[in-house]
Amino acid sequence: MSAQENHAMVRTVASTQSEMTEIILPNDTNLLGNLLGGRLMHFIDLTGAVAAFRHSRTYVVTAAMDHIDFIQPVRLGDLVTLKASVNRAFTSSMEVGVRVEAENTRTGAVTHVASAYIVYVAVDEHGRVQKVPQLKPETPNEIRRYEDALRRREHRERESARRVEAKLAVAARAEAQEKPQQSGSSIH
DSSP, rough: HHHHHHHHHHHESGGEEEEEEEEEEEGGOOSSBBBBBHHHHHHHHHHHHHHHHHHHEEEEEEEEEEEEESOOOOBOEEEEEEEEEEEEEEEESEEEEEEEEOOOTTOEEEEEEEEEEEHHHETTTTTTTTOEEEOOOHHHHHHHHHHHHHHHHHHHHHHHHHHHHHHHHHHHHHHHHHHHHHHHTTOO
């Protein structure tokens, strides 16, 4: 299927859903018996990538982990379940939302422990950017998430522009500081 044909397709949020469950073992935890944040981020990235793949049907690369909230610790022995789906598809990128819940294996209590937003970009086997299908939100919750994803994207773009401006200002100051030293350092 060509990139143009892929982009012309429309997929539902439900068709992108991904779920993963892991039991938290000693190698996954810190000295306090809590799941390592980096390990949880790895689980989040994998689950999100599957959702993005299901939508794009091509390779995906992680472009940004836009936002992650660690709400509660996950303990040794807990079952951690991650649920992901595409919130919105743009031209070649997709925002995926991931919800993480922990289940206490002794009591059965389930707690929301983390949430994250990740941006993936679709690429071919040579790493070239590919267009992705459109996404059709159907439920009120999917529509809300679809609209929220656009606001987050606009915020990311503003923040990116702000960072570029800050880097340029730092470079300009550094260059301005070098010039007086260069002109005043001549030997007579």
